[in-house]
Amino acid sequence: MSTPTTYKKPLGVGQVATICRVSKKTVLNWIYDGALKAFTTYGGHYRIWPVNLKKFLDASGMDIPFDYVDDTITHILIIDDEKPFAQMLTSVITAELPTVDVFTTEDPYEGVLLIGERKPHLVIFDARMQHIDGMRLLALLGKRKATHGIRVLVVSNHVTAETKEQWTKAAADAVLDKQVDVSVLVRTVATLARSDAHELQELLAVKKNNRGRS
Amino acid sequence: MTSSSEGDLQKQVENLKAGIREVAHEINNPLGVMRMALYMMQAHKNDQQKQEHYWELLNASIERIEEGLKRLRALRENPQAPPPLPPQSTS
Numbered sequence: 001m002s003t004p005t006t007y008k009k010p011l012g013v014g015q016v017a018t019i020c021r022v023s024k025k026t027v028l029n030w031i032y033d034g035a036l037k038a039f040t041t042y043g044g045h046y047r048i049w050p051v052n053l054k055k056f057l058d059a060s061g062m063d064i065p066f067d068y069v070d071d072t073i074t075h076i077l078i079i080d081d082e083k084p085f086a087q088m089l090t091s092v093i094t095a096e097l098p099t100v101d102v103f104t105t106e107d108p109y110e111g112v113l114l115i116g117e118r119k120p121h122l123v124i125f126d127a128r129m130q131h132i133d134g135m136r137l138l139a140l141l142g143k144r145k146a147t148h149g150i151r152v153l154v155v156s157n158h159v160t161a162e163t164k165e166q167w168t169k170a171a172a173d174a175v176l177d178k179q180v181d182v183s184v185l186v187r188t189v190a191t192l193a194r195s196d197a198h199e200l201q202e203l204l205a206v207k208k209n210n211r212g213r214s
Numbered sequence: 215m216t217s218s219s220e221g222d223l224q225k226q227v228e229n230l231k232a233g234i235r236e237v238a239h240e241i242n243n244p245l246g247v248m249r250m251a252l253y254m255m256q257a258h259k260n261d262q263q264k265q266e267h268y269w270e271l272l273n274a275s276i277e278r279i280e281e282g283l284k285r286l287r288a289l290r291e292n293p294q295a296p297p298p299l300p301p302q303s304t305s
Contacts, residue, residue: 178246
């Protein structure tokens with residue numbers, strides 16, 4: 001038995017037609033009708049995110065096996081040895097940003113492993129935890145930022161002008177006090193959590209709207 | 215004042231500073247949790263189950279703050295004693 005292909009990147013109309021065993025024209029009709037959500041590239045070609053094709057297949061009741069990795073979902077890792085704080089932060093982020101996947105650990109060493117294994121888009125951590133050198137962890141994240149575009153948010157009880165500068169220089173994209181207003185925290189997470197995929201979608205949507213106006 | 219009593223005083227001051235720093239940290243963590251729990255209670259006004267869950271978190275956080283204040287009082291009564299270990303985090 002052959003292993004089904006797992007789709008990760010946006011699909012072209014031809015690919016969707018092949019997957020669904022229909023003609024390209026049929027796929028275009030689904031798009032024109034608004035049944036299948038698609039976006040257009042700068043060159044004017046339609047592209048379909050695997051998650052949207054899956055939604056379409058489920059809604060239409062078409063019995064077509066389709067496996068995909070959702071690149072539009074943003075993965076956030078929270079590392080904090082304060083379990084209640086990490087749990088509460090997870091609840092808030094999950095409630096306010098439903099398209100993100102949040103996973104947490106209290107163990108900074110497990111956190112380092114998770115960064116490698118699960119490749120989160122955003123890492124939220126307290127730079128002053130027991131049993132780990134926060135500056136060293138920031139330095140490691142700094143290296144990963146260069147190659148993987150990872151974002152780093154430090155949330156700590158030890159924020160001073162000095163530590164903020166230190167952490168920002170090391171790798172932090174933002175530094176927040178644990179006592180910060182929750183709406184500010186959510187806004188900061190939302191801004192940092194935008195994956196490249198989201199940015200691409202938004203950029204394309206803006207370009208499409210601009211073309212529509214001209 | 216003898217050098218020995220000066221040394222004792224210095225030690226007491228250092229202990230107090232360390233204790234206050236630790237307690238402040240201990241109190242700040244549950245305060246952050248409480249802030250978020252209140253935010254979530256406001257967001258889920260009509261969900262009884264969630265209200266109860268966040269209510270429990272609020273209570274646990276208040277208990278942790280009380281523990282911190284107890285430690286602060288103990289430190290005031292005996293500044294030479296090293297600050298006791300913080301209570302374990304509860305889930």
